[in-house]
Amino acid sequence: MVEKADFNEIEYKANVLIEALPYIQELNGKIVVIKYGGSAMVDDLLKENVMKDVALLKSVGIKPVIVHGGGNEISRWSKYRGLESEFYKGLRVTDTETMEIAEMVLGSVNKGLVSYMESVGVKAVGLSGKDGFTIKVNRKLVDGKDIGFVGDIESVNTDLISILLDNDYVPVICPIGLDENYQMYNINADEAAAGIAVALGAEKLGFLTDTEGFYLDFEDKSSLISRISVEEAEKLVEEGRIEGGMLPKIQNCISAVNGGVKRVHILDGRKSHSLLLEIFTNQGIGTLIYKSEEIL
Numbered sequence: 001m002v003e004k005a006d007f008n009e010i011e012y013k014a015n016v017l018i019e020a021l022p023y024i025q026e027l028n029g030k031i032v033v034i035k036y037g038g039s040a041m042v043d044d045l046l047k048e049n050v051m052k053d054v055a056l057l058k059s060v061g062i063k064p065v066i067v068h069g070g071g072n073e074i075s076r077w078s079k080y081r082g083l084e085s086e087f088y089k090g091l092r093v094t095d096t097e098t099m100e101i102a103e104m105v106l107g108s109v110n111k112g113l114v115s116y117m118e119s120v121g122v123k124a125v126g127l128s129g130k131d132g133f134t135i136k137v138n139r140k141l142v143d144g145k146d147i148g149f150v151g152d153i154e155s156v157n158t159d160l161i162s163i164l165l166d167n168d169y170v171p172v173i174c175p176i177g178l179d180e181n182y183q184m185y186n187i188n189a190d191e192a193a194a195g196i197a198v199a200l201g202a203e204k205l206g207f208l209t210d211t212e213g214f215y216l217d218f219e220d221k222s223s224l225i226s227r228i229s230v231e232e233a234e235k236l237v238e239e240g241r242i243e244g245g246m247l248p249k250i251q252n253c254i255s256a257v258n259g260g261v262k263r264v265h266i267l268d269g270r271k272s273h274s275l276l277l278e279i280f281t282n283q284g285i286g287t288l289i290y291k292s293e294e295i296l
């Protein structure tokens with residue numbers, strides 16, 4: 001016999017599922033790009049939970065694409081090899097040795113995520129932007145400054161990603177690209193995610209990171225912004241009010257929205273299932289970046 005309390009719980013769970021219905025219908029067959037930041041890969045359980053969320057998206061007919069980082073691991077390995085990590089405007093200054101470390105670390109993070117996906121019953125394929133010449137770059141100059149082997153995305157060839165999606169695989173992509181001379185470059189993972197989302201015509205792009213979202217003033221945790229227009233975000237960037245890892249993230253949110261991605265979110269990847277909450281419920285979480293003329 002079902003107790004009354006149990007029945008309420010069952011009803012509550014059923015309502016949660018029903019709340020997801022319009023979102024599932026709307027996103028069926030659409031591409032959702034998930035940028036999984038190294039800072040949010042806190043522990044094995046959390047990584048497994050994020051992969052379970054992705055598995056659920058896939059099971060309801062959404063086409064997820066994962067683009068991941070691993071900046072903190074690159075820094076850790078650089079230190080181990082006696083190298084100081086240096087950043088300019090949120091981007092790693094990348095010499096030859098750092099480039100080798102980046103490729104090694106990102107490759108290992110990539111295959112680790114593929115294993116998690118497989119362990120939750122989802123077919124996944126790990127690749128870098130080198131595979132199939134998926135990401136073509138030029139050497140990036142920031143404020144005219146050369147910061148080494150840092151790639152500026154020139155183009156994304158979606159052929160290989162599309163083949164994988166069409167054959168039911170989840171592509172797991174690490175941010176390394178090639179220039180026209182087949183020299184490899186380190187790409188900021190936020191930039192890789194935005195470039196891939198735009199090229200694929202993705203419906204959504206979610207950045208899983210280690211903050212609740214974007215704070216207007218990072219020192220003041222009550223200044224969390226739940227939504228910001230690209231115009232307002234551009235103004236903050238121009239005024240130099242965004243720093244550290246948040247600068248490339250916001251810059252790439254802007255370029256994704258301007259490139260046609262309808263919904264771009266910064267989400268707290270340290271909290272289990274924030275991806276599901278954002279996609280399948282009307283609970284506003286994290287920070288939404290939107291085009292001001294669009295009615296939300």
Ligand SMILES: Nc1ncnc2c1ncn2[C@@H]1O[C@H](COP(=O)(O)OP(=O)(O)O)[C@@H](O)[C@H]1O
Binds near residue numbers: 038071218242
């Ligand atoms: N205004 C801000 N709001 C939120 N986070 C900020 C802000 N300014 C700087 N940050 C920093 O940005 C970091 C997220 O970027 P990053 O470390 O590159 O993460 P990821 O690995 O997810 O790309 C946060 O941990 C925080 O320290």
Ligand SMILES: CC(=O)N[C@@H](CCC(=O)OP(=O)(O)O)C(=O)O
Binds near residue numbers: 037071091150175187
């Ligand atoms: C050029 C550049 O900055 N590349 C990044 C690539 C990894 C990355 O972006 O990782 P997160 O998403 O975890 O920060 C780096 O070397 O740290």
